[in-house]
Each structure stands twice: as structure tokens, then as C-alpha cells.
Amino acid sequence: MEKTNVAIVGLGTVGTGVARLLLDHGDRTARHAGRTMWLKRAVVRDLAKPRDVDLPAGVVTESLDDVINDPEITVVAQLIGGLEPARTIMLQLMAAGKDIVTANKALLAEHGPELFTKARELGRSIAFEASVAGGIPIIANISQCLSANQILSMEGILNGTSNFIVTQMDEKGASYDDVVRKAQELGYAEADPTMDVDGTDAAQKLAILAHLAFGATVDWSQIPRTGIDRLDPTDLQYARELGYRIKLLAVAHLADDGLELSVAPTLVRIGTPIAEVRDAFNAIRVIGDAVGPVFYHGLGAGQMPTASAVVADLIDTAVGRTKLTFQTLEYFSIDQPPRVLLRDANTLMARYYFRLHVANHPGTLAAIAAVLERHNISIASVIQHENGGGSPHLDPVPLVIMTHSTTEGASRAATEEIASLPSVTGGVVALRVKD
Amino acid sequence: MEKTNVAIVGLGTVGTGVARLLLDHGDRTARHAGRTMWLKRAVVRDLAKPRDVDLPAGVVTESLDDVINDPEITVVAQLIGGLEPARTIMLQLMAAGKDIVTANKALLAEHGPELFTKARELGRSIAFEASVAGGIPIIANISQCLSANQILSMEGILNGTSNFIVTQMDEKGASYDDVVRKAQELGYAEADPTMDVDGTDAAQKLAILAHLAFGATVDWSQIPRTGIDRLDPTDLQYARELGYRIKLLAVAHLADDGLELSVAPTLVRIGTPIAEVRDAFNAIRVIGDAVGPVFYHGLGAGQMPTASAVVADLIDTAVGRTKLTFQTLEYFSIDQPPRVLLRDANTLMARYYFRLHVANHPGTLAAIAAVLERHNISIASVIQHENGGGSPHLDPVPLVIMTHSTTEGASRAATEEIASLPSVTGGVVALRVKD
Numbered sequence: 001m002e003k004t005n006v007a008i009v010g011l012g013t014v015g016t017g018v019a020r021l022l023l024d025h026g027d028r029t030a031r032h033a034g035r036t037m038w039l040k041r042a043v044v045r046d047l048a049k050p051r052d053v054d055l056p057a058g059v060v061t062e063s064l065d066d067v068i069n070d071p072e073i074t075v076v077a078q079l080i081g082g083l084e085p086a087r088t089i090m091l092q093l094m095a096a097g098k099d100i101v102t103a104n105k106a107l108l109a110e111h112g113p114e115l116f117t118k119a120r121e122l123g124r125s126i127a128f129e130a131s132v133a134g135g136i137p138i139i140a141n142i143s144q145c146l147s148a149n150q151i152l153s154m155e156g157i158l159n160g161t162s163n164f165i166v167t168q169m170d171e172k173g174a175s176y177d178d179v180v181r182k183a184q185e186l187g188y189a190e191a192d193p194t195m196d197v198d199g200t201d202a203a204q205k206l207a208i209l210a211h212l213a214f215g216a217t218v219d220w221s222q223i224p225r226t227g228i229d230r231l232d233p234t235d236l237q238y239a240r241e242l243g244y245r246i247k248l249l250a251v252a253h254l255a256d257d258g259l260e261l262s263v264a265p266t267l268v269r270i271g272t273p274i275a276e277v278r279d280a281f282n283a284i285r286v287i288g289d290a291v292g293p294v295f296y297h298g299l300g301a302g303q304m305p306t307a308s309a310v311v312a313d314l315i316d317t318a319v320g321r322t323k324l325t326f327q328t329l330e331y332f333s334i335d336q337p338p339r340v341l342l343r344d345a346n347t348l349m350a351r352y353y354f355r356l357h358v359a360n361h362p363g364t365l366a367a368i369a370a371v372l373e374r375h376n377i378s379i380a381s382v383i384q385h386e387n388g389g390g391s392p393h394l395d396p397v398p399l400v401i402m403t404h405s406t407t408e409g410a411s412r413a414a415t416e417e418i419a420s421l422p423s424v425t426g427g428v429v430a431l432r433v434k435d
Numbered sequence: 436m437e438k439t440n441v442a443i444v445g446l447g448t449v450g451t452g453v454a455r456l457l458l459d460h461g462d463r464t465a466r467h468a469g470r471t472m473w474l475k476r477a478v479v480r481d482l483a484k485p486r487d488v489d490l491p492a493g494v495v496t497e498s499l500d501d502v503i504n505d506p507e508i509t510v511v512a513q514l515i516g517g518l519e520p521a522r523t524i525m526l527q528l529m530a531a532g533k534d535i536v537t538a539n540k541a542l543l544a545e546h547g548p549e550l551f552t553k554a555r556e557l558g559r560s561i562a563f564e565a566s567v568a569g570g571i572p573i574i575a576n577i578s579q580c581l582s583a584n585q586i587l588s589m590e591g592i593l594n595g596t597s598n599f600i601v602t603q604m605d606e607k608g609a610s611y612d613d614v615v616r617k618a619q620e621l622g623y624a625e626a627d628p629t630m631d632v633d634g635t636d637a638a639q640k641l642a643i644l645a646h647l648a649f650g651a652t653v654d655w656s657q658i659p660r661t662g663i664d665r666l667d668p669t670d671l672q673y674a675r676e677l678g679y680r681i682k683l684l685a686v687a688h689l690a691d692d693g694l695e696l697s698v699a700p701t702l703v704r705i706g707t708p709i710a711e712v713r714d715a716f717n718a719i720r721v722i723g724d725a726v727g728p729v730f731y732h733g734l735g736a737g738q739m740p741t742a743s744a745v746v747a748d749l750i751d752t753a754v755g756r757t758k759l760t761f762q763t764l765e766y767f768s769i770d771q772p773p774r775v776l777l778r779d780a781n782t783l784m785a786r787y788y789f790r791l792h793v794a795n796h797p798g799t800l801a802a803i804a805a806v807l808e809r810h811n812i813s814i815a816s817v818i819q820h821e822n823g824g825g826s827p828h829l830d831p832v833p834l835v836i837m838t839h840s841t842t843e844g845a846s847r848a849a850t851e852e853i854a855s856l857p858s859v860t861g862g863v864v865a866l867r868v869k870d
Contacts, residue, residue, distance in 0.1 A: 032582040034763030137580030145572030147467040148746030290743035291570045295732040308725035311583030328469030
């Protein structure tokens with residue numbers, strides 16, 4: 001049986017999972033690959049560090065040169081996070097003739113065009129299934145399985161940490177800070193979870209998917225994004241009262257005048273599949289013009305789901321499928337003009353949920369309604385509960401308004417104006433609604 | 436740009452959809468394939484028949500020889516249903532050097548080993564994504580995307596016609612016969628829907644999936660199967676009262692002592708994703724030992740979803756990916772011993788739902804409970820409503836029993852014995868329950 005020599009660079013959580021799959025399940029991997037996938041080297045920073053996998057003698061090394069200078073090693077799982085030295089190492093490995101498998105979405109979102117152009121120049125390939133939605137093979141599904149379609153839209157929950165936090169806040173009524181602490185204890189959240197909870201991670205993944213599905217060349221930092229880090233449990237309660245849950249939704253919609261991309265906490269109707277995605281799961285709903293809607297649901301991260309995606313890519317690369325796809329699709333080419341442009345965020349249509357605190361006296365609602373009318377926003381429903389205790393005419397009461405469809409620009413202008421009304425205290429919470 | 440010449444054999448519903456995608460969307464198909472996919476010929480039985488697609492002059496022909504004798508045509512979408520002449524035509528096309536794309540699951544389930552062995556001998560490939568679950572790319576997902584895993588189980592709704600009928604019966608309270616008629620009017624059911632409603636179609640699809648996921652060589656007719664053709668609306672109502680819906684569930688579970696395969700109407704808990712699959716949709720939940728659970732949901736049939744799968748296969752075949760997969764995985768090899776054996780159906784564990792009619796007098800429930808106890812089946816819950824009108828001691832009343840987990844053998848023996856009790860009239864309905 002043929003043998004492909006593989007190396008892993010970076011033996012963290014995912015790297016350890018990849019090593020385990022290759023070492024513990026060599027027979028079935030060989031059966032699925034039609035060849036032996038042989039782990040020849042694993043490059044680590046510190047040989048002395050204890051590990052959760054038994055590596056045969058001579059496999060672990062601190063020297064990247066042991067991989068670079070070994071012509072027998074043809075495929076490398078490059079599993080170092082962050083931008084540097086990950087970028088430099090990837091360039092070195094490709095220059096040495098290695099095909100790359102990576103899970104590093106930040107690196108691709110930031111340096112994709114440079115790395116992919118270099119790969120093509122060198123006749124190498126980069127596989128990156130593990131970079132988006134770990135256990136859901138969305139890269140292969142969009143690039144290959146749905147290749148007969150024009151993708152019309154993608155909506156998804158792409159950040160498992162945020163979804164875990166929101167689910168726990170919603171179901172347990174816990175505070176944001178308490179849930180973040182719990183997520184860190186469980187290993188769902190990093191010590192510094194900023195990139196997960198502020199929408200950065202989801203925006204980077206969305207930028208990659210938008211490139212594959214629409215040929216869009218998107219700087220992820222240009223995607224309008226709001227995280228869940230300022231989500232108030234009150235809004236989860238009102239949403240439920242209205243028949244919705246709040247999810248950090250990444251959205252890509254193709255319209256005649258361009259592509260809409262956004263990441264934002266969004267009200268999604270209870271009972272729809274996307275609303276029922278709980279804890280650290282991810283889900284993506286893709287609509288293609290031929291296939292119609294296809295819904296995917298699976299674990300978004302974690303050691304073995306991500307390792308599963310990496311090993312599938314290692315097999316695809318060893319077999320030769322990756323190279324064919326890579327040559328065909330011209331991913332992240334610097335030379336190619338973008339096929340679609342981003343729409344002006346102000347023109348995007350959506351329904352909105354507004355929550356604000358108002359003085360409880362006559363004329364308040366009329367003043368707010370007048371602002372909305374001036375911006376051509378029509379009201380679908382209002383919730384104002386009776387003030388439990390307190391002085392009815394002094395304490396501000398919460399007011400929730402659901403609008404009919406309007407533009408983001410109108411919503412933003414109206415909420416700014418409403419926030420400046422004398423009868424309104426504090427700001428206005430504005431969340432999009434997805435029906 | 437390179438060009439691949441393609442032919443379609445059989446211009447029925449799916450063939451017409453494939454022709455439309457190739458003709459109307461040539462640019463994007465070329466972009467996704469890295470080459471022009473050129474529809475050179477479409478073979479039909481009757482040139483005079485009116486069609487829903489405008490074919491350029493010279494494309495349509497009644498002669499298969501126009502494809503067989505044209506060496507420029509390298510890939511053929513063979514879209515004739517049934518076993519013959521589909522089998523002979525496929526063999527002829529492969530002998531003439533064509534790679535095949537097909538949607539014919541009956542042909543693969545019946546003659547897969549012969550056709551695939553022949554293809555390998557001739558250096559040809561057969562792609563068959565469209566044969567199972569139209570819009571869900573489950574073949575590629577199991578064969579490639581999840582290749583790092585040992586698949587542990589698959590549970591799915593694989594027959595859209597049955598699911599449409601059951602959904603309509605459940606939601607509208609309509610009778611089986613009325614819904615079948617409606618399904619035929621809507622084009623969801625054939626004039627003779629037997630293969631769909633009696634479980635044959637789902638069993639053939641399950642046999643194909645079981646081969647891919649477990650290396651099982653299964654004669655589909657050996658899969659224990661019950662259809663929805665004898666489903667009583669009463670059971671849908673009782674199921675709902677108990678918190679369940681009834682779905683025609685295809686199941687494959689890998690256990691230490693072999694593989695469990697079955698197709699049967701099954702109670703699935705309301706609120707679980709599989710229970711919420713409505714109308715003509717399909718869904719499959721796959722569990723892999725590394726990736727965990729992955730859930731897929733999409734249209735199970737229909738012109739464009741199926742055409743989407745066929746065109747994706749045409750692209751994969753033209754690009755060369757199909758051949759690599761085909762060489763690697765040794766699908767349906769006559770020479771290979773099966774990797775797993777089917778479990779004896781009598782040893783399969785499940786909870787059961789029993790419904791029967793009993794004489795409404797003392798001792799009846801005790802007699803039934805005694806039979807169950809003798810077969811070691813313990814009762815989880817019982818529903819016996821008050822007899823509305825009628826004579827309380829003469830008219831038989833319906834009795835529903837939910838059991839705890841037991842074997843299929845015990846369930847079968849017990850229900851036979853219960854049916855023969857003097858206080859029980861008619862047979863016993865026994866349905867599996869999936870929690």
C-alpha cells in the first residue's frame with residue numbers, strides 16, 4: 001500500500017486530536033484514503049511539556065527544519081494559531097514543497113490572498129475545512145457539493161462560544177459575566193474571549209464563506225458586526241415573550257445591487273431550526289438557486305470535531321482531490337477582480353426590535369411614534385407592561401417596539417433621534433429580527 | 436478554457452433540469468468547474484414529445500449510438516429509471532469509455548457490485564450523489580468530508596413522498612387515501628406509489644449509505660422494512676398525545692455484534708430535529724466517532740434539487756475528483772469481503788408503542804400485563820380513555836401501551852400472544868419509539 005508521510009506543526013488541542021486519529025485509527029484512515037497516512041513528525045515548542053497522546057519515539061521535535069528538510073514529508077497540518085509566526089511558517093513549508101492543511105481562520109481572513117497566490121505559484125495547495133464551523137464540512141459543501149448552484153444566501157451560527165453563552169443566559173437566566181466564567185471553566189471560551197464574543201471570529205469565518213460562495217473579496221473588518229458582549233438578559237426575556245430567541249447570526253444575502261454581510265445578535269423565531277441551535281453547536285442554512293435550502297448542524301469547535309476536519313483534509317490532499325479543487329477554483333486570487341461588491345449597510349432591509357426606557361406620562365409614546373413615522377418605519381407591535389411598584393409618573397418604564405421591515409439607515413437615524421427625546425432615558429437597544 | 440463534452444441519456448424531469456442548468460448557467464458552471472461543461476447530446480425516446488427546455492439544434496437525438504460513437508463525449512448523465520434497459524445502457528456507455536453520473540438508486544441497490552466492478556475493470560467511474568436524498572449531498576459527506584471518522588450511526592428520513600403523506604395526515608387529519616391522491620396531483624407521488632410508501636425506496640437508499648459508511652454489502656431486500664401504507668391516523672393522534680410524531684425512519688446503527696438496519700414508521704419525540712422534518716424534505720443525522728453528531732436537512736427529491744446533485748457530479752467527474760474517490764474507496768467491490776454483518780433483527784433493542792382494542796371488563800389489562808411480564812417487557816405508560824358512548828362492558832376500547840426498552844424478538848412474540856387473547860379484538864399495532 002502506498003504511504004503518505006504527514007507532519008503536524010503545533011501540538012495544541014487540535015494537533016493532539018489529529019495525532020490521535022492518525023495513530024489510533026491508522027487502519028480505517030488507510031481504508032478511507034487508499035493509502036497509509038503516516039505521522040512522521042510533530043513539531044512542538046517545548047519537548048518537555050506533558051501531552052495527551054503517546055507519540056512513537058522520534059516523532060516529536062522542536063525543530064521545524066526536521067519537517068522542512070525531509071522530502072518524504074509531503075503534507076503538513078499547520079496548526080499554529082495567530083498571524084505570526086504562523087504565516088511565515090506556512091510560507092516556508094510551501095517553499096519546501098509541502099501541501100498545507102490548516103485550521104487558522106484568522107490567518108486566512110487576514111493573509112488569504114498572499115498565501116493562496118504563493119501556493120499557486122509554487123504548485124502547492126492549502127486545505128482549510130477546519131477553519132470554519134469545525135464539525136460541519138461547509139467548505140467542501142459550498143465549493144464542491146453545491147457547485148451547480150448560485151448560492152443566494154447563507155445564515156449561520158458560526159461562533160460556538162457566543163452561542164453557548166447566549167443559550168446559558170437564555171435558559172438559566174444567568175448573567176453574562178457568570179456564563180463567561182463557566183464557559184472558560186468548561187474550555188469553551190479562551191482566557192481572553194474578546195474575539196469570540198465581539199463578533200470578530202464570526203466575521204472572519206463569514207468572510208471566508210462569502211469568498212467561496214460569492215467570489216467576494218472581503219476584508220473581514222469591513223463586515224458590520226456586533227457581538228453578544230453587551231447583550232442584556234432583559235432582551236432575551238422580551239424576545240421570548242414575542243416568540244423569538246436571540247442568536248449571534250452571521251448573514252450573507254446576495255441581492256441585485258450587491259452582497260449583504262453582517263454579524264449581529266438577531267431575533268430568530270422559536271421553532272425554526274436556527275433558533276433551536278443550542279450551546280456550542282454551529283449551524284448554517286444555505287440557499288442555492290437549484291437545490292433550495294440546505295441546513296447543516298454540528299459541533300462548531302472542540303478537539304475531535306476540528307481534528308475530524310483536519311484529517312479529512314489530509315486525506316483529500318494525499319489522494320489528490322485538494323489539488324484539483326485548488327486549481328479549479330482559484331481561491332483568494334489577488335489577480336481576480338471581486339465578482340460582487342458589498343451593499344451599503346444603510347440600505348439593508350430588516351425588521352427591528354427596539355427597547356428603551358421612557359417616562360411614564362402622556363405624550364411619550366406619541367413622540368416616539370412620530371419619530372418613527374418621520375423615518376417611514378411602521379410599528380408591528382408594542383409591549384409596555386404595567387409598572388409593578390414605584391411612582392407611576394416618575395419612574396421610567398421599559399418599552400419594546402417591533403417594527404415592520406425598514407432599512408438599517410432609517411433604523412439607525414430613528415433610534416438616535418428617539419434616544420435624544422427628553423422623555424427617553426438611557427440609549428435605545430436595536431436588534432434585527434429574522435422571520 | 437478547456438471543454439468537457441457531456442451527454443444526457445433520458446430527458447425526463449431530472450434530465451430536463453440538468454439540461455437547464457448546463458444551458459442556462461454555462462458561465463457559472465464553467466467558473467465552478469474550471470472548464471466549459473458543454474451539453475453535446477441528449478438522448479430521448481421520442482423526438483416529437485414537447486419539452487420544458489430549449490435545446491440547441493442537433494443536441495436531441497433518439498440514437499444512443501450518437502453518444503456511444505462520439506469519442507469527444509467523455510461524461511454521461513445516465514438518467515433512465517428502472518433496471519432495464521438502464522443497466523445495459525450503462526454497461527454500453529462505460530465500454531465506450533464514458534464516465535457515468537446517475538440518479539438511479541434502484542439500479543445501484545440491485546446491480547451495484549456488477550456495475551462498479553465493471554467500471555473499475557474499464558478504468559471508468561460512476562458518480563451517484565443524486566441517488567440518495569436529492570438535495571442533501573450525503574454521499575460526498577460520508578465518503579469524503581467525514582472520512583476521518585468511523586460512522587457509528589445514521590438515522591434519516593429518506594423518502595420524501597412518505598414524509599409528505601405522513602405530514603399531511605398528521606397536520607390536516609386527512610386519510611391516507613386522500614393524501615396519496617393529493618401527493619399524486621402535486622407530483623410528489625408516482626401513479627403507482629408502492630415503492631415509496633412500502634419502504635422499498637428508503638431501504639434501497641439505506642443499503643447504499645450502509646455500504647459507504649460501514650463497508651456493508653447489503654441486499655436491500657434483506658433490510659427489515661415496514662412502510663407507511665398501513666398507517667392508521669389514530670396512531671398519529673395517540674403519538675402526539677404522548678409527545679411524539681410518527682416518521683418513516685431509516686436507521687443504521689453499528690454495534691459490537693454487527694450492523695442494525697431497518698426502515699419503519701417510528702415514534703420520534705416532538706421538538707427533536709428529525710421530528711420537525713415536514714412534507715417532501717429529507718433529513719439525515721450522522722454520528723461519527725470524532726466529529727460527533729452532524730445533521731443534514733434538505734429537499735429529498737424534485738427536479739432542480741436532484742439536477743443540482745447530478746451537475747455537481749458532472750463537474751466532479753470532469754475535474755477528475757470522482758476518479759480519485761472511486762479508485763480510493765473501492766465502492767461495491769465483488770472481491771471485498773463485507774466488513775460488517777447484519778445483526779439478527781430479533782436482538783435489536785427499542786422501546787415500543789402498542790395499540791390494541793380490548794374488551795372493557797375486569798381482568799383484561801391484567802392478562803395483557805402478564806404476557807408482557809412473561810416476555811420481560813416492562814410498561815412505561817398506558818393510555819386508556821373513557822369510552823365516550825356505547826355500552827361500557829360490550830364495546831371494545833382502544834388501549835395504548837408504551838414499553839421500556841426491549842428486543843424486537845420479545846416485542847414480536849408478545850404482540851402475537853396478546854393478539855390471540857380472547858379479550859383482544861383485531862391485531863396489535865406495534866411501532867418502534869426513538870428517544
